[in-house]
Amino acid sequence: MSVLLLAEVNQGRLATDAVAKTLSALSPLGEVHVLVASGDSEAAAQEASRLQGVSRVLMAQDVSLAHGLAEPLAALIVSLAPAYSHIAAPATAFSKNILPRVASLLDVMVLSDVTHVHDAETFDRPVYAGNAIQTVVSADPIKIFTVRTSSFSAVGEGGSAPIERTDAVADPELSFWVEDVSVVSERPDLTSARVVVSGGRGVGSKEKFDMIIDLADRMGAAVGASRAAVDLGYAPNDWQVGQTGKVVAPELYLAVGISGAIQHLAGMKDSKVIVAINKDEDAPVFRVADYALVGDLFSIVPELTKKLEKQFS
Amino acid sequence: MKVIVPVKRVVDYNVKVRVRADGSGVELTNVKMSMNPFDEIAVEEAVRLKEKGIVSEIVAVSIGVKQAQDVLRTALAMGADRAILVDATSDVNQDIEPLAVAKILARLVEQEQPDLVIAGKQAIDNDLNATGQMLAGLLGWGQATFASEIKIADGSAIVTREVDGGLQTVRVSLPAVITADLRLNEPRYVSLPNIMKAKKKPLEERTVAELDIDTTPRLKVVRTIEPPQRSAGVRVSSVDELIEKLKNEAGVI
Numbered sequence: 117m118s119v120l121l122l123a124e125v126n127q128g129r130l131a132t133d134a135v136a137k138t139l140s141a142l143s144p145l146g147e148v149h150v151l152v153a154s155g156d157s158e159a160a161a162q163e164a165s166r167l168q169g170v171s172r173v174l175m176a177q178d179v180s181l182a183h184g185l186a187e188p189l190a191a192l193i194v195s196l197a198p199a200y201s202h203i204a205a206p207a208t209a210f211s212k213n214i215l216p217r218v219a220s221l222l223d224v225m226v227l228s229d230v231t232h233v234h235d236a237e238t239f240d241r242p243v244y245a246g247n248a249i250q251t252v253v254s255a256d257p258i259k260i261f262t263v264r265t266s267s268f269s270a271v272g273e274g275g276s277a278p279i280e281r282t283d284a285v286a287d288p289e290l291s292f293w294v295e296d297v298s299v300v301s302e303r304p305d306l307t308s309a310r311v312v313v314s315g316g317r318g319v320g321s322k323e324k325f326d327m328i329i330d331l332a333d334r335m336g337a338a339v340g341a342s343r344a345a346v347d348l349g350y351a352p353n354d355w356q357v358g359q360t361g362k363v364v365a366p367e368l369y370l371a372v373g374i375s376g377a378i379q380h381l382a383g384m385k386d387s388k389v390i391v392a393i394n395k396d397e398d399a400p401v402f403r404v405a406d407y408a409l410v411g412d413l414f415s416i417v418p419e420l421t422k423k424l425e426k427q428f429s
Numbered sequence: 430m431k432v433i434v435p436v437k438r439v440v441d442y443n444v445k446v447r448v449r450a451d452g453s454g455v456e457l458t459n460v461k462m463s464m465n466p467f468d469e470i471a472v473e474e475a476v477r478l479k480e481k482g483i484v485s486e487i488v489a490v491s492i493g494v495k496q497a498q499d500v501l502r503t504a505l506a507m508g509a510d511r512a513i514l515v516d517a518t519s520d521v522n523q524d525i526e527p528l529a530v531a532k533i534l535a536r537l538v539e540q541e542q543p544d545l546v547i548a549g550k551q552a553i554d555n556d557l558n559a560t561g562q563m564l565a566g567l568l569g570w571g572q573a574t575f576a577s578e579i580k581i582a583d584g585s586a587i588v589t590r591e592v593d594g595g596l597q598t599v600r601v602s603l604p605a606v607i608t609a610d611l612r613l614n615e616p617r618y619v620s621l622p623n624i625m626k627a628k629k630k631p632l633e634e635r636t637v638a639e640l641d642i643d644t645t646p647r648l649k650v651v652r653t654i655e656p657p658q659r660s661a662g663v664r665v666s667s668v669d670e671l672i673e674k675l676k677n678e679a680g681v682i
């Protein structure tokens with residue numbers, strides 16, 4: 117039995133951390149082949165071939181695959197599917213767009229955000245914003261699922277899997293890329309950062325959100341946000357942590373001016389250490405916080421930034 | 430142009446669900462049920478497109494238990510023109526899988542011939558995030574998921590999507606399936622007069638048998654448990670104490 121892992125490529129670079137974590141979820145299932153399909157796949161395929169537990173890299177390169185559009189990618193995966201017992205990918209916006217389409221084309225179900233693989237047909241996944249965990253047995257001939265990367269540790273490098281070219285299939289030309297708007301930053305990636313500092317509605321404005329960013333930069337952390345902070349324009353959408361945003365599990369998560377709605381907790385409650393800073397001592401976020409600091413964030417955050425600065429210098 | 434909006438009846442987003450001690454599932458008796466929030470956003474978008482004169486008819490569809498009538502009435506009160514309830518189970522504990530839902534919707538699409546389906550991106554009960562994509566696959570239509578903006582022009586939809594790196598804009602030829610994300614719009618509150626009016630709008634009942642769709646589940650939920658609970662930690666009284674604890678006790682800085 118072989119497993120096909122759909123990898124994400126951004127501007128020619130492999131989403132290595134996500135692929136490496138997904139590999140540790142998939143390795144017990146059998147031989148893993150990584151599909152690197154984009155407009156510019158060479159370097160990403162090389163990178164994938166070095167990850168441990170990869171037995172083959174399938175490399176497809178075509179303009180139709182350049183922007184992660186679901187229709188041509190799903191068609192490609194469907195063409196490869198007969199050789200596989202499982203098709204999986206990290207649970208990202210990229211794969212959640214594609215894999216359910218693949219599943220319906222193959223007349224099978226899809227499982228999202230798998231957190232534990234028991235055996236070839238039995239998987240755990242969270243439901244109800246992580247307030248319950250289901251163990252699910254699939255009767256489908258091909259199992260298709262996305263993997264919640266925060267539940268797995270990354271495999272290392274040192275492999276040297278062969279790279280095989282595979283052809284893109286004809287683009288169904290149902291949708292067309294117009295533009296990507298993304299801000300490239302030097303900060304660590306939210307889903308793989310060791311420390312995450314998140315701000316909520318309590319921060320009050322986009323200008324004041326700089327205070328959260330300063331603290332994060334001081335700590336070498338990624339910046340996160342609650343839905344309210346994103347809705348209000350304090351932070352971009354890709355910083356949202358939660359049930360319907362990103363799921364993170366860093367060593368340290370600081371929640372600043374965030375009340376702790378279940379939808380937010382769903383995205384961060386597996387963090388190793390949680391610190392909450394909130395002026396309301398009854399805020400639900402304190403029920404999951406290891407360290408609770410009750411007070412005004414506008415005095416606490418600058419003080420924290422300053423004192424950490426002192427420590428590091 | 431005609432739009433179909435599928436809506437699901439789910440546990441209200443304000444309810445913290447309780448997992449049954451015997452592992453058989455989540456307690457659904459005497460729990461407040463509402464329209465899935467993402468579906469509300471989808472209905473709102475369809476209504477706004479109608480108010481702009483782009484859409485002429487909105488059909489809301491719900492698949493599940495008879496009680497899903499409630500969410501269809503809400504959709505009608507928001508501005509949908511008519512509703513279809515597909516009676517798929519009498520057991521409130523049975524979640525109809527996205528693949529089966531997509532097949533039922535595909536059959537209704539054949540019959541209704543809409544130009545667009547706007548669905549919520551994810552149901553907040555099973556959190557699967559799959560139905561819209563599956564429907565697009567079955568129909569051979571294009572898809573634009575996680576939409577935060579929709580513009581309709583010249584037989585296409587220009588859709589801005591919320592993706593992991595920021596925003597992506599795609600143009601998808603109609604007919605197509607679009608799934609709604611949180612920031613697409615803010616759904617209106619339904620007014621009492623509109624609730625009254627909605628009672629007179631047509632709500633048709635159909636059955637899975639008559640639509641001839643096999644809804645046999647592919648997945649078997651063998652156990653549902655509570656996740657490990659975190660307990661509240663300690664209160665620190667100053668920034669200095671916090672730094673000290675993070676350094677010496679937690680060892681994370």
Ligand SMILES: Cc1cc2nc3c(=O)[nH]c(=O)nc-3n(C[C@H](O)[C@H](O)[C@H](O)COP(=O)(O)OP(=O)(O)OC[C@H]3O[C@@H](n4cnc5c(N)ncnc54)[C@H](O)[C@@H]3O)c2cc1C
Nearest residue numbers: 316317318342343344358359360361373375379380395413
């Ligand atoms: C379908 C759906 C999906 C959702 N998905 C997500 C998701 O993925 N992620 C997410 O985060 N939310 C999500 N939500 C929203 C969620 O329900 C909450 O509304 C949101 O998380 C609240 O954000 P917040 O904590 O920043 O704001 P609030 O709840 O308003 O909390 C603000 C907090 O700031 C504190 N505060 C104010 N001023 C100060 C000060 N000066 N100093 C210190 N503290 C202060 C207040 O005491 C309060 O606790 C979703 C909701 C729905 C319906």
